[in-house]
Amino acid sequence: MCYYNKLDRHAKKLSRLGHLNAICGWDQAAMMPNGGAQARSEAMAELAVISHELATADYLEDWFKQAEAEDLTPEQRVSLDALKRQWMMQNILPADLVEQQSLAGSQCEHAWRTQRKQNDWEGFKANLKPVVELARKEASIRAQATGLSRYDALLDIYEPGMTSAVLDRIFAEVKSWLPQLIQQVEAKQATEIVLPLSTPFVIEQQQALSLEAMKLLGFDFEHGRLDISTHPFCGGVPTDVRITTRYDESDFTSALMGVIHETGHARYEQGLPQQWRDLPVGEARSMGIHESQSLFCEMQLARSSLFSHLLSPMIQKAFNSTDASLSAENLRLINTRVKPGFIRVDADEVTYPAHVILRYEIERDLIEGKIEVDDIPTIWDQKMTQYLGISTQGNFTDGCMQDIHWTDGSFGYFPSYTLGAMYAAQFMATINQQMDVELLVGQGNLTPIFEWLQTHIWNKGSTLSTDKLVEQATGETLNPEYFKQHLMKRYLNN
Amino acid sequence: MCYYNKLDRHAKKLSRLGHLNAICGWDQAAMMPNGGAQARSEAMAELAVISHELATADYLEDWFKQAEAEDLTPEQRVSLDALKRQWMMQNILPADLVEQQSLAGSQCEHAWRTQRKQNDWEGFKANLKPVVELARKEASIRAQATGLSRYDALLDIYEPGMTSAVLDRIFAEVKSWLPQLIQQVEAKQATEIVLPLSTPFVIEQQQALSLEAMKLLGFDFEHGRLDISTHPFCGGVPTDVRITTRYDESDFTSALMGVIHETGHARYEQGLPQQWRDLPVGEARSMGIHESQSLFCEMQLARSSLFSHLLSPMIQKAFNSTDASLSAENLRLINTRVKPGFIRVDADEVTYPAHVILRYEIERDLIEGKIEVDDIPTIWDQKMTQYLGISTQGNFTDGCMQDIHWTDGSFGYFPSYTLGAMYAAQFMATINQQMDVELLVGQGNLTPIFEWLQTHIWNKGSTLSTDKLVEQATGETLNPEYFKQHLMKRYLNN
Ligand SMILES: [Zn+2]
Ligand SMILES: [Zn+2]
Numbered sequence: 001m002c003y004y005n006k007l008d009r010h011a012k013k014l015s016r017l018g019h020l021n022a023i024c025g026w027d028q029a030a031m032m033p034n035g036g037a038q039a040r041s042e043a044m045a046e047l048a049v050i051s052h053e054l055a056t057a058d059y060l061e062d063w064f065k066q067a068e069a070e071d072l073t074p075e076q077r078v079s080l081d082a083l084k085r086q087w088m089m090q091n092i093l094p095a096d097l098v099e100q101q102s103l104a105g106s107q108c109e110h111a112w113r114t115q116r117k118q119n120d121w122e123g124f125k126a127n128l129k130p131v132v133e134l135a136r137k138e139a140s141i142r143a144q145a146t147g148l149s150r151y152d153a154l155l156d157i158y159e160p161g162m163t164s165a166v167l168d169r170i171f172a173e174v175k176s177w178l179p180q181l182i183q184q185v186e187a188k189q190a191t192e193i194v195l196p197l198s199t200p201f202v203i204e205q206q207q208a209l210s211l212e213a214m215k216l217l218g219f220d221f222e223h224g225r226l227d228i229s230t231h232p233f234c235g236g237v238p239t240d241v242r243i244t245t246r247y248d249e250s251d252f253t254s255a256l257m258g259v260i261h262e263t264g265h266a267r268y269e270q271g272l273p274q275q276w277r278d279l280p281v282g283e284a285r286s287m288g289i290h291e292s293q294s295l296f297c298e299m300q301l302a303r304s305s306l307f308s309h310l311l312s313p314m315i316q317k318a319f320n321s322t323d324a325s326l327s328a329e330n331l332r333l334i335n336t337r338v339k340p341g342f343i344r345v346d347a348d349e350v351t352y353p354a355h356v357i358l359r360y361e362i363e364r365d366l367i368e369g370k371i372e373v374d375d376i377p378t379i380w381d382q383k384m385t386q387y388l389g390i391s392t393q394g395n396f397t398d399g400c401m402q403d404i405h406w407t408d409g410s411f412g413y414f415p416s417y418t419l420g421a422m423y424a425a426q427f428m429a430t431i432n433q434q435m436d437v438e439l440l441v442g443q444g445n446l447t448p449i450f451e452w453l454q455t456h457i458w459n460k461g462s463t464l465s466t467d468k469l470v471e472q473a474t475g476e477t478l479n480p481e482y483f484k485q486h487l488m489k490r491y492l493n494n
Numbered sequence: 495m496c497y498y499n500k501l502d503r504h505a506k507k508l509s510r511l512g513h514l515n516a517i518c519g520w521d522q523a524a525m526m527p528n529g530g531a532q533a534r535s536e537a538m539a540e541l542a543v544i545s546h547e548l549a550t551a552d553y554l555e556d557w558f559k560q561a562e563a564e565d566l567t568p569e570q571r572v573s574l575d576a577l578k579r580q581w582m583m584q585n586i587l588p589a590d591l592v593e594q595q596s597l598a599g600s601q602c603e604h605a606w607r608t609q610r611k612q613n614d615w616e617g618f619k620a621n622l623k624p625v626v627e628l629a630r631k632e633a634s635i636r637a638q639a640t641g642l643s644r645y646d647a648l649l650d651i652y653e654p655g656m657t658s659a660v661l662d663r664i665f666a667e668v669k670s671w672l673p674q675l676i677q678q679v680e681a682k683q684a685t686e687i688v689l690p691l692s693t694p695f696v697i698e699q700q701q702a703l704s705l706e707a708m709k710l711l712g713f714d715f716e717h718g719r720l721d722i723s724t725h726p727f728c729g730g731v732p733t734d735v736r737i738t739t740r741y742d743e744s745d746f747t748s749a750l751m752g753v754i755h756e757t758g759h760a761r762y763e764q765g766l767p768q769q770w771r772d773l774p775v776g777e778a779r780s781m782g783i784h785e786s787q788s789l790f791c792e793m794q795l796a797r798s799s800l801f802s803h804l805l806s807p808m809i810q811k812a813f814n815s816t817d818a819s820l821s822a823e824n825l826r827l828i829n830t831r832v833k834p835g836f837i838r839v840d841a842d843e844v845t846y847p848a849h850v851i852l853r854y855e856i857e858r859d860l861i862e863g864k865i866e867v868d869d870i871p872t873i874w875d876q877k878m879t880q881y882l883g884i885s886t887q888g889n890f891t892d893g894c895m896q897d898i899h900w901t902d903g904s905f906g907y908f909p910s911y912t913l914g915a916m917y918a919a920q921f922m923a924t925i926n927q928q929m930d931v932e933l934l935v936g937q938g939n940l941t942p943i944f945e946w947l948q949t950h951i952w953n954k955g956s957t958l959s960t961d962k963l964v965e966q967a968t969g970e971t972l973n974p975e976y977f978k979q980h981l982m983k984r985y986l987n988n
Contacts, residue, residue: 033715050544
């Protein structure tokens with residue numbers, strides 16, 4: 001077991017450097033004064049070089065060969081597989097391609113921050129083209145190494161085991177009912193009267209409310225904290241999870257729902273198996289499963305009618321107000337309002353999948369070489385019109401230039417969002433069969449629900465494939481029917 | 495210049511890893527929840543290993559040989575000297591000694607935390623003996639390499655260029671007038687009426703006051719911040735200085751004076767020469783010079799009569815109170831109260847040197863082998879009685895077990911505190927000759943005073959020896975007469 005142990009030790013070393021990177025990255029976003037930026041990025045770049053050297057060290061190939069011949073327990077073999085996958089992912093690309101991608105990505109992303117505001121598609125296009133070219137090269141190399149198609153080889157980075165064949169089938173199904181559902185919900189909600197919030201909401205009170213909500217959802221404050229950053233995220237390490245939010249005095253719901261979302265991510269991290277700490281097999285299974293945990297908290301729980309009854313008194317107490325707009329029923333109306341819009345990150349639960357499917361279809365064809373960068377705005381406009389009934393013609397800012405993902409070449413990530421929503425619905429359907437969720441939520445006793453997630457999801461880390469994980473937890477692999485049923489029930493039957 | 499550049503690059507790499515260590519160390523003390531401790535220390539230990547490997551790499555000896563033969567500018571030669579000193583300091587000790595010291599130090603310090611509370615000298619002694627033995631070994635090795643005496647070789651770590659011959663002379667002089675001065679001040683202050691503070695002081699208000707004081711003292715908030723930790727310190731990096739304090743609701747002065755003290759350290763760091771960033775030659779000159787900057791702010795400025803007139807309205811505003819205890823005159827009385835006591839960290843400006851001289855004399859003789867660990871309590875008691883007129887017989891908790899320094903083998907550090915006080919007095923005497931300090935402080939215009947420090951101290955980094963630095967700034971090397979004059983004037987003439 002000598003070489004297995006060496007690899008184990010090596011991975012832990014890398015993970016510990018990742019720990020320092022995570023904390024300094026969190027600090028950069030949440031604590032660091034502006035003047036510290038330059039030296040900080042130099043310091044973090046130095047760490048990245050050291051980590052990269054370690055991750056791509058020559059001797060590792062031999063170590064893996066030796067370790068695979070060793071007498072290992074089944075558990076060790078699973079860990080070794082995860083180690084090998086991580087190593088291959090980090091060694092598959094030639095150094096000069098990685099460097100070109102980093103440069104092209106930085107340049108595209110940096111310019112995008114200005115170009116987006118100026119609706120400058122021509123300028124952006126010029127930077128995006130090399131990024132796409134390099135991503136296609138990356139996809140080819142990964143495809144060759146894995147036997148997957150080019151797009152699937154990128155998808156595999158974020159969703160190991162997922163393929164566009166499966167996504168095509170699932171998303172086709174969603175497309176068969178989603179546009180109609182959106183119209184029905186809009187018609188139904190047209191007669192609803194939603195009371196506007198009486199602003200402002202003091203930041204300190206919102207902060208106290210956020211902490212209350214985190215407590216309710218079982219966030220472990222011995223192993224994490226909440227702070228403020230411009231772009232909310234869940235960072236840190238499993239033993240010390242750092243989530244952030246940003247407060248808007250005119251609307252407490254965005255920060256509150258954001259915190260609840262990040263708390264879902266955080267509980268997954270906090271619940272990962274301790275015996276595999278600092279090893280790939282102990283990490284979160286995939287981006288989609290990660291998102292399923294945040295959306296479980298935000299969508300399945302927090303935006304439900306029953307949960308509004310838990311939140312309403314907390315909110316009234318936090319703001320010391322009994323205004324009618326803060327009633328459970330009005331909160332439910334606010335939290336389930338559906339309206340097709342241009343912006344993905346502002347989208348509601350029902351229209352969100354349309355944004356994702358649109359992006360998936362474009363990036364898939366882009367990587368497979370079926371369309372070119374020049375084609376994007378027209379296709380974007382067509383699909384927006386088809387799925388959501390709104391046109392983005394000439395509006396690049398709120399159209400194909402709205403997301404950061406493509407600017408640095410992160411193709412293959414978008415499907416995770418909707419996969420997460422679907423997994424979350426499927427998990428909740430199973431939990432509903434095993435316990436009286438309505439009763440528990442009504443009592444404010446979420447423990448049994450989270451215990452189910454702890455046992456079936458968090459504790460598994462990456463020891464199972466996503467399909468196996470979901471099958472063992474719910475009795476079947478991903479089935480989008482649960483998501484459909486969830487939306488139908490919440491948005492049409494209520 | 496190839497090898498000089500290599501060494502320059504190598505040092506910057508080490509410094510950048512030090513940056514990550516500093517931020518994660520700050521986070522550990524100021525932000526991290528308890529549950530993150532284990533993984534954090536593992537991660538930081540990993541970084542320490544990597545840094546140590548880099549700092550002691552085999553190839554460096556050759557690089558230095560090659561670099562010294564290269565055609566360098568005078569400035570580069572100064573930087574190279576500083577690089578070489580740093581390299582030698584990090585490579586002089588055999589790895590097994592460093593490891594033994596680390597183990598013995600950790601064990602002694604860990605047990606001390608309990609033993610001190612229990613007044614358990616016998617238990618502590620058993621752990622301190624190996625620490626002293628190892629420190630003597632370290633001192634011998636350093637003495638052989640530097641040609642210094644054994645104690646001086648340890649002193650040289652913190653105060654390059656300082657020797658016990660100089661300290662003996664200076665401290666003998668201080669001892670010739672200090673005990674009598676203390677008695678005179680006590681007699682004078684016996685008739686003073688100091689109004690007690692009317693507590694409590696709300697933490698948030700103390701925090702706001704701290705930030706106000708930092709602003710007054712020119713702390714650059716673009717390159718630093720203030721937070722809370724159990725043990726206040728000045729950490730971070732020059733471009734992002736992190737100072738901490740802790741608040742006591744029953745007494746705002748401890749946090750306020752603490753913050754002012756740390757602001758002095760911080761301004762030095764923030765003012766270090768940018769062209770030498772990440773290089774040893776760009777670092778603070780010595781511990782004594784560092785302390786001179788904190789004591790300049792705290793002792794020379796903040797505890798002065800005139801400064802009380804600046805602070806008083808700020809304090810009254812912060813706590814929204816015009817209580818007579820917050821008058822400028824009463825604050826001055828509080829801030830200059832002298833009373834011999836057992837505890838160094840609680841000591842006032844006048845009695846503090848006695849605590850330092852006592853420790854210096856003991857650790858000097860301990861390292862030189864003139865006394866043994868068993869002798870410490872008796873000598874401690876004798877010297878406390880002689881210098882401060884109070885006995886610590888049988889009281890180890892408040893006697894020779896009060897400090898953390900010796901537990902992990904940091905012999906040679908204590909003199910820096912009083913050297914700092916002396917340098918601060920000498921700097922202020924010079925500044926007084928060059929500008930009307932009373933007028934400036936009276937106007938609350940501290941800029942010209944800090945500009946002097948920026949030009950003569952901060953901006954020099956480690957480009958000059960301490961003697962040269964002080965001589966160029968003040969016209970002479972360390973002269974304790976200024977400190978004496980300062981104490982006489984403040985504590986007897988007022
Ligand atoms: Zn998320
Ligand atoms: Zn200090």
